[in-house]
Amino acid sequence: MPPKPNKRVKASILQPKDGAKSCNTPETTNLTPETLGHKGFLALPHELIYMILSHYNEIKIEDIMINPTSLPARFLNRFKALRSLSQLCRLSRKIYLPSLYERLQICITTTPTWYKEHGNGLIRKCNGLLESQHLWPYIRTITVCFTRFEMHRVLPSFIQLLKALPNVQTLEIPHVHALMTSTFKKYFEGNIFPTIQKVVLPTCAHWILRSCPGIRDVTCNEGDGGVLISAVVSAGGRNLEALSAIVAGPVHMRQLVKADPPLKRVRVDIGMKDPENLIRSFSKFPTLRVIEIVTDNTDVDHLVKIASDTLRACAEYP
Template identity: 40%
Template sequence: MPPRSKKRKTTKATPVESEDDGIDELEPPQDGIASKAITFQSGFPSLAPELFLEILSYFETISNDYILANPEYLPSECRERTDALRALSQTCRSLRSQFLGIAWETFAVCICPDGKSWWKVLGDSMEKQCKGLVKSPHLLPLVRIVTVTLTRYSTGRILPALVSCLESLPNLHTLQVVHAHAQMTSALGKAFENVSLPTIRTVILPSCAHNIIKCCPEVRDVTCNEDDGSKLIGSLVKGGCNKVERIAGISPSITMVKRLAKLAPNLRNILVQTHTVCTPCLPFPTAVTSRAAS
């Protein structure tokens, strides 16, 4: 009887299915090259960004009506949209890429949950958040709007932290001061002395915070949300802010009109804050708008 052959029989390999993380083989290989297509992500992150923004538009946020009303602080409801955006940006990579920039576009320290000792709550929060933001270089380019409430509480400790934060924001274009204590003019003048914020184009602030406007040489749009705005106009003239194109919320007198003339020719629009609607009477070549007080 002849000896058995030691050659092993070859059998056809059975294909084994494997997970390929979203890549499916659609056609058999041709010329040694497999034709494959990437399947898009499914589920909640696959929704269109427009749909996300439409849903988020129903969440409460800080509006100009709040800022122009000049309250001491804003209610906790104004943080709903920001909280939702930051939560979404920490869910997954897809949502982070969509919403991290929007979540940090506005840096706001003006919201107090219950109003108890609001000046202390906002002051301590401002120092903590400003120092934390400065230590987060990946977030600094995202911030474009800063909204704050300024109080006399520990100004020597809190205002320097705010100034340092503002100077570190390369894309900051809007500064909004919801409220500032009437007796902190000197403290603001000291804190913002020799400070330059050339990226700022829009400013909303009360008259008692007029020393801040001197630090914004490139400002174009100025709105006063408290008092007649005479101190703001004086600071604009003294600070050489001659690129202003729009001023709103002022109640001009003859003296203020003469000061405003020094800001020409770039000044194009003036919104006058009065208790009764009046006709335009300021000597400027362009249109002047009059707005009744709310």
């Protein structure tokens, strides 16, 4: 007896009418910046991402004040994370690229020959940024170490870049070789960096400060910093509002008083030479409102009393 035919009903493939979608047709989503921002990693709140990034080591003023020849590699981790985030897609690049380049750090080394690494890094990054004009507006802070390695190549490129950046306001220099003062004079003299408002630098780098007429905040991380006062005055000194870790002698203080800057805040470390007279020397600035005293749990009641008297004298100064 012949086998019975298979009576299974086969589903017919119907063509949709009037342009309607078939129920068997998978729905696709166009990947646009708008849809990417609502799905996956980029859907997370920006505040959450930046909170996570805040747990990475960032360069702080305390790291620069110890005048290190270089900073350790752990400070690269945040940079690497931001670089990876900026390369996810166009939208992530738009979000994270400004944070990636907000600080230009050329002060971190990973090899024993740190002096060569600083020099080669400066040449490579300066030349690369000079060809990447779209990144210039993002850079607000530059943290850089200078050694004597290839200075005839390093400094011209650095100066050219510093003059080109439109929004850089802070220049931090953890370390400069002590014998580079005359070299700095040769390359920096005659240049002007009008956007720089805050600097942290060693005394031997004072020629940089002479090129910053809009300076507001000066911190010294090596030496007594007295020459920095002369540099500020020679640059104009009309905007100076804050001084930190600077021991100004009588001559330098007279120069500063004559310049009459709108000084509002000074920071004095008790480890400085003769902190009592240093605090008193600021009694002729009528705009001075804050005197910070840095201490290591040492009793500073007498310095607080001197600071109070000094601020009172400032308020009464004609």
